[in-house]
Amino acid sequence: MSKSEKLTCLECGAVNRVPTDKLGAGPKCGTCGARLNGGKVHEIDAKTLAKAAKNDTVPLLVDFWAPWCGPCRMMAPEFARAAEAMKPGARFAKINTEDFPAVGQRNNIRGIPTMVLYQNGREVARQSGAMPASAIEQFVRANAA
Numbered sequence: 001m002s003k004s005e006k007l008t009c010l011e012c013g014a015v016n017r018v019p020t021d022k023l024g025a026g027p028k029c030g031t032c033g034a035r036l037n038g039g040k041v042h043e044i045d046a047k048t049l050a051k052a053a054k055n056d057t058v059p060l061l062v063d064f065w066a067p068w069c070g071p072c073r074m075m076a077p078e079f080a081r082a083a084e085a086m087k088p089g090a091r092f093a094k095i096n097t098e099d100f101p102a103v104g105q106r107n108n109i110r111g112i113p114t115m116v117l118y119q120n121g122r123e124v125a126r127q128s129g130a131m132p133a134s135a136i137e138q139f140v141r142a143n144a145a
Helices: 020-025 046-055 070-086 101-106 133-143
Strands: 004-008 015-019 041-043 060-065 091-096 114-119 122-128
Touching (some): 004 046, 015 020, 046 101, 060 070, 070 133, 114 133
Parallel strands (some): 060 091
Antiparallel strands (some): 114 122
């Protein structure tokens, strides 16, 4: 039996199993048909974050941000570049702490932007402050299993 990875669809929240050797083939959600790891940054909600952080085996980097934050807005295109460069080995998402303040509190977010890397049901690393795409990629590679 081949090894498989669990990925939560960042569009509908369904948990999918994907054979590890098929991650690069652009797998789609079995429920809604959305691409599971296409190199796109997804804007997610609190429920999707909780499910993905608990279930996903593929690294998920989440940017905690707010629209009024200058460094957050400056980092957004760099975060998107890193997401494209890291596919299919890592997925990227953003959660607006203004819309979901309880998520920031639950995750002990003290300043933004803060990136938190989740894998295998737990937080594996975090980094605060705006970073260029190359540093974001290096952060993921250094901390993902």
